[in-house]
Amino acid sequence: MAEFLQFAFSGLTVGAIYALVALGFTLIYNASDVINFAQGEFVMLGGMVTVFAVAAGVPLPLAALLAVAVAVAVGVTLHRLAIEPARGASAVTLIIITIGASILLRGVAAVVFDKGFHSLPAFAGSEPWQIGGAAVLPQSLIVLVGAGAIVAMLWVFLTGTMLGKALIATSANRLAARLVGINTGAIVGLSFAVSAAIGAIGGILMTPITLTSYDVGTLLALKGFAAAMLGGMGNPIGAVLGGLLVGLLESFGAGYLSSQYKDAIAFLVILAVLFVMPHGLVGRAGVERV
Amino acid sequence: MQRLPKIMLAAASLWLTAGAAQAEIKLGSVLSVTGPASFLGDPEKRTLEIYVAELNAKGGINGQQIKLFVYDDGGDANKAKTFATRLAEEDKVDAMVGGSTTGTTMAMIPVFEDAGIPFISLAGAVQVVKPVKKWVFKTPHTDTMACEKIFEDLKKRNLTKIGMISGTDAFGKSMRDQCMTVTSKYGIEVLHEESYGPRDSDMTPQLTNIKNKAGIQAVINPGFGQGPAIVTRNYRQLGITVPLYQSHGVGSKQFIDLAGTAADGVRLPAAALLVADKLPDSDPQKKVVVDYKKTYEQKTGQPVSTFGGHMYDGLMILVEAMKRAKSADKAKVRDEIEKTRNFMGTAGVVNMSATDHLGLDLTAFRMLEIKNGDWSLVQ
Amino acid sequence: MRRFAASPYGVVVLIAVLVAALPAVLPTTFYVRIAALVFIFALAVVGLNLLMGFAGQVSLGHAGFFGIGAYAVAIGPTHLGIPSWAAFVIGVALAALIAFLVGRPILRLKGHYLAVATLGLGILIAMVMTNEAAWTGGPDGMPVPRLELFGWRVRGPVTWYWVSGITLVIGAWIAANLIASPTGRAFRAIHDSETAARVLGVDVARYKLLAFVLSAAYAAVAGAYLALFDGLVTPDSAGFLRSIEFVTMAVLGGLGSIFGSVVGAMILTVLPQVLTVFHDYEHIALGAIMIVFMIFLRAGIVPSLLTFLRRSS
Numbered sequence: 015m016a017e018f019l020q021f022a023f024s025g026l027t028v029g030a031i032y033a034l035v036a037l038g039f040t041l042i043y044n045a046s047d048v049i050n051f052a053q054g055e056f057v058m059l060g061g062m063v064t065v066f067a068v069a070a071g072v073p074l075p076l077a078a079l080l081a082v083a084v085a086v087a088v089g090v091t092l093h094r095l096a097i098e099p100a101r102g103a104s105a106v107t108l109i110i111i112t113i114g115a116s117i118l119l120r121g122v123a124a125v126v127f128d129k130g131f132h133s134l135p136a137f138a139g140s141e142p143w144q145i146g147g148a149a150v151l152p153q154s155l156i157v158l159v160g161a162g163a164i165v166a167m168l169w170v171f172l173t174g175t176m177l178g179k180a181l182i183a184t185s186a187n188r189l190a191a192r193l194v195g196i197n198t199g200a201i202v203g204l205s206f207a208v209s210a211a212i213g214a215i216g217g218i219l220m221t222p223i224t225l226t227s228y229d230v231g232t233l234l235a236l237k238g239f240a241a242a243m244l245g246g247m248g249n250p251i252g253a254v255l256g257g258l259l260v261g262l263l264e265s266f267g268a269g270y271l272s273s274q275y276k277d278a279i280a281f282l283v284i285l286a287v288l289f290v291m292p293h294g295l296v297g298r299a300g301v302e303r304v
Numbered sequence: 305m306q307r308l309p310k311i312m313l314a315a316a317s318l319w320l321t322a323g324a325a326q327a328e329i330k331l332g333s334v335l336s337v338t339g340p341a342s343f344l345g346d347p348e349k350r351t352l353e354i355y356v357a358e359l360n361a362k363g364g365i366n367g368q369q370i371k372l373f374v375y376d377d378g379g380d381a382n383k384a385k386t387f388a389t390r391l392a393e394e395d396k397v398d399a400m401v402g403g404s405t406t407g408t409t410m411a412m413i414p415v416f417e418d419a420g421i422p423f424i425s426l427a428g429a430v431q432v433v434k435p436v437k438k439w440v441f442k443t444p445h446t447d448t449m450a451c452e453k454i455f456e457d458l459k460k461r462n463l464t465k466i467g468m469i470s471g472t473d474a475f476g477k478s479m480r481d482q483c484m485t486v487t488s489k490y491g492i493e494v495l496h497e498e499s500y501g502p503r504d505s506d507m508t509p510q511l512t513n514i515k516n517k518a519g520i521q522a523v524i525n526p527g528f529g530q531g532p533a534i535v536t537r538n539y540r541q542l543g544i545t546v547p548l549y550q551s552h553g554v555g556s557k558q559f560i561d562l563a564g565t566a567a568d569g570v571r572l573p574a575a576a577l578l579v580a581d582k583l584p585d586s587d588p589q590k591k592v593v594v595d596y597k598k599t600y601e602q603k604t605g606q607p608v609s610t611f612g613g614h615m616y617d618g619l620m621i622l623v624e625a626m627k628r629a630k631s632a633d634k635a636k637v638r639d640e641i642e643k644t645r646n647f648m649g650t651a652g653v654v655n656m657s658a659t660d661h662l663g664l665d666l667t668a669f670r671m672l673e674i675k676n677g678d679w680s681l682v683q
Numbered sequence: 684m685r686r687f688a689a690s691p692y693g694v695v696v697l698i699a700v701l702v703a704a705l706p707a708v709l710p711t712t713f714y715v716r717i718a719a720l721v722f723i724f725a726l727a728v729v730g731l732n733l734l735m736g737f738a739g740q741v742s743l744g745h746a747g748f749f750g751i752g753a754y755a756v757a758i759g760p761t762h763l764g765i766p767s768w769a770a771f772v773i774g775v776a777l778a779a780l781i782a783f784l785v786g787r788p789i790l791r792l793k794g795h796y797l798a799v800a801t802l803g804l805g806i807l808i809a810m811v812m813t814n815e816a817a818w819t820g821g822p823d824g825m826p827v828p829r830l831e832l833f834g835w836r837v838r839g840p841v842t843w844y845w846v847s848g849i850t851l852v853i854g855a856w857i858a859a860n861l862i863a864s865p866t867g868r869a870f871r872a873i874h875d876s877e878t879a880a881r882v883l884g885v886d887v888a889r890y891k892l893l894a895f896v897l898s899a900a901y902a903a904v905a906g907a908y909l910a911l912f913d914g915l916v917t918p919d920s921a922g923f924l925r926s927i928e929f930v931t932m933a934v935l936g937g938l939g940s941i942f943g944s945v946v947g948a949m950i951l952t953v954l955p956q957v958l959t960v961f962h963d964y965e966h967i968a969l970g971a972i973m974i975v976f977m978i979f980l981r982a983g984i985v986p987s988l989l990t991f992l993r994r995s996s
């Protein structure tokens with residue numbers, strides 16, 4: 015039982031990060047049909063800017079705020095300079111643009127920061143707590159609570175504010191949204207800003223546990239994308255579910271089956287789920303328009 | 305469309321470097337500056353650039369300035385081979401120091417063997433110099449040597465039943481395999497094995513399994529990059545009390561910074577470079593390692609790493625050989641590299657021969673233990 | 684000229700002329716090696732283009748098939764005592780067989796779901812190559828014995844230039860034939876609308892599977908060539924990043940354009956060699972170039988330029 019709990023906490027912590035990345039994918043996808051492969055770079059920026067700001071003497075909360083601001087600025091710029099000018103291009107063209115952006119951002123980070131690994135001090139100490147025989151770092155709980163808070167705030171934003179409702183309307187039907195007076199271009203920009211902020215916060219929360227470097231984004235984007243698809247693209251609840259599930263699959267796979275093939279186990283399950291549910295766990299089948 | 309060849313030619317001429325006519329020594333290097341092995345390639349490149357600039361400022365070698373050609377293969381063997389061809393065919397280098405990983409090195413060997421260009425590799429695995437290849441040398445210790453050093457220490461402490469957790473990256477996998485070949489020689493028994501991916505961020509599931517395996521007296525973690533730091537933290541998190549050994553893949557002070565207090569008590573085999581300041585003054589290696597450490601840390605503002613040290617050794621072995629050969633003639637330089645005797649480098653004393661293109665022995669490794677956030681020598 | 688370049692057979696002639704004429708302007712064997720690499724990657728991308736550009740199905744796992752071809756010519760002769768040429772044939776057949784077996788269930792998925800499924804497939808294949816070190820040499824890879832045909836040792840950039848160049852012409856010719864045939868029309872119908880194609884009586888599943896199997900075979904041939912050419916194979920050849928690279932080549936050059944595949948392969952192979960002048964800023968430049976190209980030539984380089992030429996005349 016103790017080991018089960020240990021595996022579960024490990025999987026949930028890692029899964030929460032995947033969930034935040036998947037959530038970022040989902041928001042941008044909903045608003046614009048773009049799969050943003052530079053999503054992992056927002057996570058990288060969150061961690062790296064905080065690390066370097068703290069090293070320069072900025073207090074941690076201020077550094078974290080700065081990091082989120084930088085990521086949001088980058089997200090908005092990415093939308094303005096790379097996505098907006100290519101409006102109307104095919105989905106695959108837009109994907110290549112975001113891949114280009116991710117290469118570019120990584121290149122900038124390697125020059126501006128460095129190529130080493132970095133960590134932050136844990137926010138609430140590094141002495142593990144014993145929970146049912148499992149040793150859990152306080153930071154893990156902070157990641158879980160933080161991710162939960164983000165999801166809750168996002169839900170309030172989407173359902174309780176005009177801006178959030180405009181975002182939902184845009185994802186439901188862009189033309190209709192424009193007809194009722196929603197500036198859909200600005201809404202897409204907003205989705206990039208919110209996704210960047212979510213990614214950056216995830217990056218800041220995870221750095222004390224998982225460390226960070228200029229190139230952490232690639233793998234996170236890959237896992238986050240897989241998680242978003244497992245849950246069902248375009249569905250925020252699916253993204254969170256998918257992220258947690260991928261994290262749990264990896265840790266239980268490593269713990270009970272084979273640590274060498276734990277990523278394979280996660281992908282096998284994703285394949286199996288998609289064969290049975292071709293639109294993910296909670297996704298809905300779209301109707302093809304002829 | 306018929307203009308395409310012309311366009312290609314124009315593009316091609318872009319990268320045709322203007323061939324300098326007067327005598328200068330052309331030194332080539334292909335390193336994994338980005339990608340998964342940037343941990344190795346980055347300090348190697350910085351070291352190379354610092355010392356070539358310094359050599360040139362002092363008047364170069366044999367009165368000739370050194371012209372440097374450095375390419376980044378991103379850790380990809382196919383790219384490395386292309387750049388190696390470029391060094392041999394286009395840049396027409398006189399010698400080559402580089403090849404951060406075993407994969408890239410093995411891809412480049414045929415190019416330099418065919419072209420007859422001395423090639424000093426910075427890769428770890430023993431197959432680079434075994435069997436001996438005419439033009440190929442290497443500077444880092446082999447993984448087998450690191451394992452033997454660890455096993456020696458285990459035997460001294462009467463610990464024979466171990467668990468192993470290794471990275472599935474090239475370094476971790478290679479060292480793990482090398483360790484398995486020498487277990488019986490030291491009477492070591494591996495009770496349980498786990499592994500983790502090169503970018504994994506949590507190893508508690510694997511370590512939980514090791515913790516629950518009865519009878520394990522010590523754990524070895526072959527790996528590099530951020531992996532060992534996370535393993536070390538998770539190890540303490542789970543409260544595992546048996547001794548933990550890291551490998552020479554932990555090559556810089558950064559490990560202690562990342563692992564924090566969890567690193568206390570961890571042992572690892574490493575080159576003297578890491579404990580440069582702590583060596584007794586009588587140690588013949590002290591001057592070399594202290595000088596290199598000072599120079600590197602001053603110029604880059606980053607903690608010194610043993611990987612950069614491998615580049616320092618390779619470059620200096622080459623420079624010495626060129627001085628002895630009194631020219632940059634490829635064949636003569638090759639012969640002189642092979643005659644390297646009593647060269648004192650950051651990795652230890654190098655004595656090469658026609659049958660040994662590495663020339664290091666086990667004494668080059670020191671066993672270190674981390675105490676209070678700093679390295680200390682295990683006596 | 685324009686109509687000629689736009690027609691599939693014209694493109695084959697164009698590629699053939701390019702392959703035949705290029706050696707006259709390549710100054711050293713280094714350039715010959717680059718050209719051979721372009722041809723090898725172009726071959727894989729032409730296959731991928733059949734799937735993505737013509738049948739409209741995404742694959743983010745094609746490096747997996749590339750890797751199967753590459754490891755077949757490494758493992759066959761080394762561990763099983765099979766001659767290289769036979770291992771090559773077996774490797775291509777194996778890649779096609781795997782594509783055939785997993786193709787049916789996978790191709791039922793659409794759009795991004797297909798992308799993630801193929802991504803997973805590619806990662807599974809790469810993972811086997813990394814982990815089964817006894818067979819594959821692990822992450823450091825393994826040496827590949829030289830190909831020998833009737834006592835002729837196929838080695839060196841010049842030889843491989845011709846082998847890969849001629850194969851590319853043949854590959855382009857097969858693709859052009861296919862596109863001009865009823866099969867090609869069926870591909871395009873599926874691309875435009877699966878539902879409409881089904882209503883018209885096209886066996887959608889069968890044609891999608893055909894495109895998938897064919898593209899896998901192209902990738903495996905290219906992978907085997909690269910392994911034999913380099914004399915070494917590493918798991919990178921099957922990795923996720925290589926899959927992305929193939930897709931980028933196909934999209935950059937132009938989906939639905941065979942010549943576009945060659946141009947895409949050329950740009951992403953030559954560019955890193957040119958960009959070395961930027962040193963540490965290499966990746967920044969590469970990313971920026973990709974973005975700019977895709978914004979201004981959004982249908983891909985070749986189709987966009989063709990449209991531009993047509994309009995301006």
